[in-house]
Amino acid sequence: MTATAERPPTTTDSARPTWVEQHHLDTWTRWVFRDPNGTQTSSAVAPYDGQVTAEVPASTAADVDAAVATARHAQRAWAQVPYGARAEVVLRFHDLLVERQDEVLDLIQWEMGKNRFSAWQEILQVANISRHYARHGASYLGVNKVRGAIPGLTKVKEVRIPKGVVGMISPWNYPLYLAVGDVIPALLSGNGVVSKADSQTPLTLLWARALMAEAGLPTDLWQVAVGPGRVVGEALIDHVDHICFTGSTATGRTVGARAGERLIAASLELGGKNPLIVRADADVAKAAAGCIAAAFANTGQMCIHIERVLVHDAVYDAFRDALVAGVGALSLGQTYDYTADVGPLASQAQLETVVAHVEQAREAGATVLTGGRHRPDLGPLVYEPTVLEGVTPDMTVCGEETFGPVISLYRVGSDHEAITRANEGSYGLSASIWSADTTTAEKMASKIRSGSVNVNDGAAAAAGSIEAGMGGMGDSGLGRRHGAEGIRKYTESQTIATQRLMPLGPPQQLAVETFVKISNKQLKLLRSLRVR
Structure with a gap:
């Protein structure tokens, strides 16, 4: 039986954090780019209590056009600022973020519903990204001198030129990390930015924008628009010089196609149906614990979370028992402290998807080993962490991304079978292998079609290694965040060749x-x- 945690502290029977007052909302929402005469608003429902969080000004397509123009004007001056001075702004932001993190942790939980530790992991990632690119971004973007057509007579160098204005479309599941973590390298490489805040979680992004202003970022350089994707998102792609999108594969195809019509680059991190392999020699207890962390963190609402668990027959029974016991011990609930292991889903739509996948599998013959229940007694969108067995290809949960606290177990008889099944489907975002023999596991990793493969870790090792690229293959996307590519993608490579003494x-x-x-x-x- 899954343990429960207390409901969050409330004011007037609301999940709204007690310290959030109207003047705070006014301070954050002033960063929404909207015509002063505009009247449209956007609102979202808090997962903890089903009540509206706040009315936020909404932008129009014309507002997005104006926001890009404003950022473009500011970018021209920003591109002339030395890298070190840009980095100082980001480092001040880093310090303010760490110092004031409790504010944004509350906002993340209020808007999105995740447990507090999962929210804190966003602080960790953004802080690490801020420091890394502030300290090392200049070397990633440095001048590259190469041999010319005639060595000695032809002097050639490659330089990096900011693209201009970068458009950011970020999702609700990591409203700080996936929004701000991509903005930082875009700004540091000399660009202006226009972000589309997700309609579920705009306050988190607006809080971060206000904090960046406090750190000294020029007012017009980073603009934020709020509104539906069909209005704000499409307008953004039509005006910016690069689009960075994180979200579903279906929407990613549309974003990529629209960007292609304008011949602008698009970096796309999309969906996944991520596998975890347990080899015959794996430490079963550690593998079960790692699987739980990778499957149920953020209530399973992360693109790299584990959904398919492929276990060698020799250890299947022992692993299954350890996994079920561990999942059953998770604390499920809604709190603004660190006592809950798993929080609610973010929206009614996510809950309905999870319920549909589990019920369809159950009706088709799958066994629910643990979980499998909606828990309205704990909160309107709470669903128990669920482990399924006996899932077959005809079941929706087998091949489609669930994006919730649900995993399926599968027996395999060999490493070859595990690799073959791991590569089934069109996704290729993240994978995991558990083994006492890391040399063999690393050789297996190279055979898995996935942007990242974690050995003896579920998902965090690769994602947290911010000096290495993170992204997908196949239907899981294009391009990489983090590492050298995570900042170079926001620039154009320009070759400058100077011929001396005699022409070619x-x-x-x-x-x-x-x-x-x-x-x-x-x-x-x-x-x-x-x-x-």
Whole structure:
């Protein structure tokens, strides 16, 4: 039986954090770019109590056009600011974020519903990203000197030029990390930014925008628009110079197609149906604990979370028993402290998807080993962490992304079978292998079609290694965040070649045919000398 935690502290029977007053909301919502005469608003429902969080000004397509123009004007001056000065702004933001984190932790939980530790992990990621790019981004973007057409006579260097204005479309499941974590390298590389705040979680992003202003970011450089994707998102793609999108594969295809029509780059992190492999030699207890962390963190609402667990027959029974016991011990509830292991789902739509997947599997013959129940007694959107067995390909939960606290167990008889089944489907975002033999596990990893593979960790090791790229293969997306590519993607590579002493090609006094013969001899000489 899953343990329960207390309901959150309330004021007037509301889950709204007690310290949030109207003047706080006014301070944050002033950062929404909207015509002063605009009247449209957007609102969302808090997962803890089903009540509206706050009315937020909503932007129109014309507002987005104006926001991009405003950011573009500010970007021209920002691009001339030395990297070190830009980095100081980000480092001040880092310090303010760490110091005032309790404020945004409350907002994340209020808007999205996740447990507090999962919310804190967003602080950890954004802080690490801020420090890393502030300290190392200049080297990622540094001038690259290369040999020219004629060494000694041709001087060549590659430089990085900001793209201009970057559009950000971020989702609700990580409203700080996935929004701000991508904005930081875009700003540091000299761009302006226009963000589309997700309609479920706009306050978290607006809080971060206000904090960045406090850190010293120029007022017009980073704009925030609020509104539905069909209005704000489409307008954003139509005006920016690069689009960064995180969300569903279906929407990602539309974003990529629209960006392609304008010949602008799109970085897309999309869906996943991520596998975890337990080899015959794995430490069963550690593998079960790692699976639980990777499957049920953030209530299973993360693109890299585990949904398919492929267990070698030799350890299947022991692993299943350890997993079920561990899942049953999780604390389920709604609190503004660290006592709950798993919080509610973020919306009624997410709850309905989870219920539909589990019930369809149950009716088709799958066994619910633990969980499988909606718990309105704990909160309107609370659903128990669920482990399924006997899932077959005809069941929706087998191949479609659930994006909730549900995993399915599958027996496998060999490493080959595990790899084959891990590669089933069109996704390729994250994977996990548990084994005492890490050398063999790493060799297996190279055979798995996935942007990241974690050995003896569920998902966090790769995602938290911010010096390495993170992204997907296949239907899981294009491009990478983190690492060198995570900042270079917001720039254009420009080659500057300076020719000295003499031009390329035959001198005026030399016949073309003679020049060709001499050049051919040079080609053979360079080949024998192993040059280039």
